[in-house]
Amino acid sequence: MFKELKKKFLMLNLVIISVTMLAAFLTIYLITYNNTRREIDMELRKLSEFNRKPTDGFMDRPGMNLSDFAQTPPKRSVSFVVYTDSKGNKLATSSIFELEDIFYETAKNIALSKNTEKGRLKLDGTHWAYMKTTYFDGYKITFLDISESQGILTRLIYTFAAVAAVMLIVIYFISRFFANRSIEPIKEAFDKQKQFIGDASHELKTPLSVINTNVDVLLANSDDTISDQSRWLYYIKSEVERMARLTNDLLYLTQVDYSEAKMIFSEFNLSEAVESVLLTMEAMIFENNIYLDYDIEPNITIKGNSEQFKQVVMILLDNALKYTNPTGKVTMVLKKNHNNVILTVSNTGKGIPEEHLPKIFDRFYRIDKSRARNSGGYGLGLAIAKTIVQQHGGKISVKSIENELTTFTIEL
Incomplete structure (x- = not known):
């Protein structure tokens, strides 16, 4: 059952992290893509507005003047321009590179075949963006090399895939650790x-x-x-x-x-409550030929439940009586130490082996694994005592020296 629960925890954690990472990447990618596309469009517009002097006799056409091409050039970029007539026939080109005529023709045909003002195409392994504008009685098609920008976007995808793979492996082991x-x-x-x-x-x-x-x-x-x-x-x-x-x-x-209900506490005299339990148990202690020594500081008051705290004292005294050796000694001390109230109950006897001390307050726990009934009880007393003490905001602990002394201490 717990293996399945751990697997579900791992899978849920990995799915949540994967979706989060994917959403973050898509956001970054879309922002980068839109910024890149905006920059490409701006540069294409600048290139389209800047007109280099065309070649191949374009200037011999009626109405053509050199002033038409005398504008300030934009920043240096890899680009070229193709001029066509209204039927799409190439009339001239403008480029700082010497490219084959078939290259211009192919680029022009692809751009014209896409009935859009702007678009993208791949030619001879190079990515180009184009902008088509009306120019006199034909078209002016401006092409811009965007291979570098496209490469950045592609590398971004590969980088994310690699980082995501590594991160998922790392997160898997981290999630596995925290799942356990x-x-x-x-x-x-x-x-x-x-x-x-x-x-x-x-x-x-x-x-x-x-x-x-x-x-x-x-x-x-x-x-x-x-x-x-x-x-x-x-x-x-x-x-x-x-x-x-x-x-x-x-x-x-x-x-x-x-139960989520809070217990109602009131102020009561702890010294009197402890004394009343002690008087109840005193006769039984003397009947068993056990020496009782007690030191109760008077008029110690705390806020809590008097009857419940009497039950705690009863449990500790009853345990001391059961496990004290014949002609042994039971000692009870109640005192105030600065802002704390300390109650200790000690008894001589066999003591508690060290390996049992951490579990002594567990429910039904007994040092005698045979669960012999000659000592009475069910192993719930100390569990109840610990619960009551914790409800009062205190703590209970035990120290024991085998064959010598066992001491239970309550600190409030």
Whole structure:
């Protein structure tokens, strides 16, 4: 799927760039062509108005005077003039070059065959532009060599073709590089979503199997009273509660990912919120023979959601309790550092291997790949904590020294 998406991205990019380049070239070419044609027409007009003295007895015709050809010549150019009578017969030529008579005759015939005042023709490998004007009782046809201008336009086409070919090759590799860079986040998000669905299905499958098994036991002993089968009912209730917690967590994460609604924040006392969670967990910590050390700076207030932040503290303390070694220590510190509020939760124990630290906040991620249920939870707690902290404009991080200490730090 992603290969096809990358190919479509490449093709679309190349098509857009090719069309843009073609449009730019056509614009440049048309501007150059029109300017060249305008200059040729201007020079032809000047040449047509300038009359060199014709040869071949043209001056012997009645009414011809030398003053008719006494005008200031234009800039030097390769050109010649053919004079004809009204029937198109050549009467005289005017040229600084000595060309064969058949050349003049051919050029004249081509020009007269095209019933236009101006035009272009190719003769003996040379491009000529001509202008036909009425002259006494015949025609005066002025020819101008435009091979150089035509060559410029031709070279412009070849240059563009070469540049376009090179540019398309370069752009192909550049587009391929950026296509890979652009597709990578999409692929990563798709893989995470796929993993998320698979993990959620796996977690739901286990309690459903337990519920189904216990229901079968109940049905197999239909004559027993409810009190006799209460054990199976409690199992079912326990798994239903687990499913409910998982469903709520999944629903929360989904709402965070796809909801555009902004959460309403209000100012609250963070110190009191942390203390209230700590008091709730304190008895459980002491029951597990774990030493609790805390230092909470009073009257620290922030703008946010009090209940959500209590959930974050609960998640961090619960994790610390689960993974602290027997007779270990849990430490919590809340303090204000300049404009920042720092909350740290540390616990002694096995710690987290370094290779797992970058993924510890991923959904359903567990260091124990066997997904043993003796530690409880689904691997969503830290993902939820990170999401809530980010919603509050903060960041959460973790540092761990194996077999010594693990510390989670929240900075707001």
